[in-house]
Amino acid sequence: RTKKFAVRIVKLFSGLRKINVDYVLARQLLRSGTSIGANVREGKASSTKRELIRYYEIALRSANETEYWMDIITEGYDLKREFFENDKKELIEISKVIATIIINLKK
Numbered sequence: 001r002t003k004k005f006a007v008r009i010v011k012l013f014s015g016l017r018k019i020n021v022d023y024v025l026a027r028q029l030l031r032s033g034t035s036i037g038a039n040v041r042e043g044k045a046s047s048t049k050r051e052l053i054r055y056y057e058i059a060l061r062s063a064n065e066t067e068y069w070m071d072i073i074t075e076g077y078d079l080k081r082e083f084f085e086n087d088k089k090e091l092i093e094i095s096k097v098i099a100t101i102i103i104n105l106k107k
Contacts, residue, residue, distance in 0.1 A: 002029030
């Protein structure tokens, strides 16, 4: 699920560049949005539970950052709220799953 989201973010990055969204902002979204899945994947190779939790926490922070950049781009470029609607819904669901995993791992 995080991989599909990352692929969507990569495509979105190209679309943002076509509508002249500042490269730095689009790049921040690309970086944080693809980082979620990268950290989840890297966490799978953890040697300890503590290390696994750390990777999931980083993934969750990246998800929060991604939502922030979506908000900045939407408001800064007067884009309709619907522009990121499906992506934001998926991001929120991914965030909830990651948060639940973290809570369960800490028990």
